[in-house]
Amino acid sequence: MSYSPNSPKRTFNQPYHKFLKSLDKYQTYKYLSYNNCMNIHNTISSHYSNTFLPYHGSQDTQNDKELLDFFKWQKEHEVPLNNFDKIKVHRNPPKTKVHIDVNIESVEDLIKIIDTYPFDNMKEYNIELQSLHKIRPELDQLNSMIGLHTVKSSIVNQLLYFIQGFTQDVHGDYKHTVLTGSPGTGKTELAKIIGKMYSKIGVLKNNVFKKVTRSDLVAGYLGQTAMKTRKKIDECNGGVLFIDEAYSLNNDDMYAKECVDTLCEALSDQKKDLMVIVAGYEKDLNEQFFKINPGMPSRFVWKFNIEEYNPKELYEIFLHLVKQISWKVDKNVTDKWFHEKKDLFKFNGRSMEQLLLMTKISHSKRVFGKDANLKKILTLEDLDKGMEIYKQNVKSAKDNIFYGLYT
Structure with missing residues (x-):
C-alpha cells in the first residue's frame, strides 16, 4: 500500500x-x-x-x-x-414559481408581459419568458410598423405555437412563407423580423438571412442552375432564404424550372432547418412561380397579403420617418393633405421616403439664410413644393422606362 x-x-x-x-x-x-x-x-x-x-x-x-x-x-x-x-453538499435553493396567465391577442400583449415580468434566473415561470425577452427588439420593431394588423396577429399565433415547443416532430414543421403585396409595403423588413425572431427562440439554428433574386439562383447553362441554387440553399441552412420578386422565375423558362425543382426538394427535405420566404405580387406569383412545380404551393403554409396603405397610414409613415431623423412637422400638416394626393403614392412606404427627401430639399431652399429656429420644421409650403419635385421625378422615371426599351 x-x-x-x-x-x-x-x-x-x-x-x-x-x-x-x-x-x-x-x-x-x-x-x-x-x-x-x-x-x-x-x-x-x-x-x-x-x-x-x-x-x-x-x-x-x-x-x-x-x-x-x-x-x-x-x-x-x-x-x-x-x-x-x-461537510455539506451544496444545493441550489428552490426557485420561486411564478404563474403567468394572460390572454394574448396582439404584439402589444407580448410586450406588456415582458415589461411586467423581468426575467430572473432564480424564478421558475410557467411560460418561456426568457425567449420573449430575447425577441423584445424584434417585437418593438414589428409593433412600430404601420398597419399590418392581420399579419401581426398571425405572427403572434406562430410565436405562441413555436415558443411553447409544440413542434416536437423530428422532421419539424413547414415554416415557408409567402408575402404578397405592392412595392414599398414592408415585405423585406417583415421577412427579416420573422427570421430574427425564429432564430432567437430556437426554431432556426442560425441567424442567417439572405435576400436573393433570379440572378442569384439561375445560371447560364442547364445543370449549372441546380448547383447555383443548391449553393444558396446550403448557405442559408439553419436560417432564412428570402426570394424577392419570385415571379421572375416564370413558367416558360427551363432554367427557372431547374431552379424551382431544386428548391422544391429542399423545402421538404430541409424543412426543419430551413425557412424560405418568397415575395411579390400575388397574381404574378400564382400565375408564374407556383405553376412551375405543382408541389410548390402546398409547401408554403403561411401566406400573408400586405394591403396597400391608406392615406392615414401613409401620413403616419411620413411622421415616423421624420421622427427618425430628429426633424419635426408643423401642426398644420394633417392626413387631409395625404388623402388629396393618395393616387400619386403608388409605392406606399417607398413613396413616403421619396416624398420626405424632396420635401427636405424644398425646405432647405426656403430657410436658407433664415433664423435657426425655422430649420428642420417641415411646413405645408415645404410639402407642396416637395410634391412638385416628387411628381417631376415620377414622370421622369416613367419616361426612362420607355427610353430603355428602345436603346
Missing part, C-alpha cells in the same frame, strides 16, 4: 482487516464527491498511519526522516475525520 503517489512504500504486518474495520464508521460518506471531501485520500492515509504506527513503532520508522516529514506535512493539511459531519 502507498501513502501517496510520491510517498515511500511501506508494508505492514498487522492484519488489514483492522484498518478496514476502522473505515466502516465512515461508509455514509461514500457518496460525497471528491471535491467535497477535500482530499479524502490523504485523510485516509493519515488515519491509516495514526492507527497502525503504534503497532509497529519500529526503529526504521522512527529513524526515517523522510517518512516523518511526510506525516508532519499530512497532519497539517488533513481534514480531521471528526469534522466530516460538518
Whole structure:
C-alpha cells in the first residue's frame, strides 16, 4: 500500500482487516464527491498511519526522516475525520414559481408581459419568458410598423405555437412563407423580423438571412442552375432564404424550372432547418412561380397579403420617418393633405421616403439664410413644393422606362 503517489512504500504486518474495520464508521460518506471531501485520500492515509504506527513503532520508522516529514506535512493539511459531519453538499435553493396567465391577442400583449415580468434566473415561470425577452427588439420593431394588423396577429399565433415547443416532430414543421403585396409595403423588413425572431427562440439554428433574386439562383447553362441554387440553399441552412420578386422565375423558362425543382426538394427535405420566404405580387406569383412545380404551393403554409396603405397610414409613415431623423412637422400638416394626393403614392412606404427627401430639399431652399429656429420644421409650403419635385421625378422615371426599351 502507498501513502501517496510520491510517498515511500511501506508494508505492514498487522492484519488489514483492522484498518478496514476502522473505515466502516465512515461508509455514509461514500457518496460525497471528491471535491467535497477535500482530499479524502490523504485523510485516509493519515488515519491509516495514526492507527497502525503504534503497532509497529519500529526503529526504521522512527529513524526515517523522510517518512516523518511526510506525516508532519499530512497532519497539517488533513481534514480531521471528526469534522466530516460538518461537510455539506451544496444545493441550489428552490426557485420561486411564478404563474403567468394572460390572454394574448396582439404584439402589444407580448410586450406588456415582458415589461411586467423581468426575467430572473432564480424564478421558475410557467411560460418561456426568457425567449420573449430575447425577441423584445424584434417585437418593438414589428409593433412600430404601420398597419399590418392581420399579419401581426398571425405572427403572434406562430410565436405562441413555436415558443411553447409544440413542434416536437423530428422532421419539424413547414415554416415557408409567402408575402404578397405592392412595392414599398414592408415585405423585406417583415421577412427579416420573422427570421430574427425564429432564430432567437430556437426554431432556426442560425441567424442567417439572405435576400436573393433570379440572378442569384439561375445560371447560364442547364445543370449549372441546380448547383447555383443548391449553393444558396446550403448557405442559408439553419436560417432564412428570402426570394424577392419570385415571379421572375416564370413558367416558360427551363432554367427557372431547374431552379424551382431544386428548391422544391429542399423545402421538404430541409424543412426543419430551413425557412424560405418568397415575395411579390400575388397574381404574378400564382400565375408564374407556383405553376412551375405543382408541389410548390402546398409547401408554403403561411401566406400573408400586405394591403396597400391608406392615406392615414401613409401620413403616419411620413411622421415616423421624420421622427427618425430628429426633424419635426408643423401642426398644420394633417392626413387631409395625404388623402388629396393618395393616387400619386403608388409605392406606399417607398413613396413616403421619396416624398420626405424632396420635401427636405424644398425646405432647405426656403430657410436658407433664415433664423435657426425655422430649420428642420417641415411646413405645408415645404410639402407642396416637395410634391412638385416628387411628381417631376415620377414622370421622369416613367419616361426612362420607355427610353430603355428602345436603346
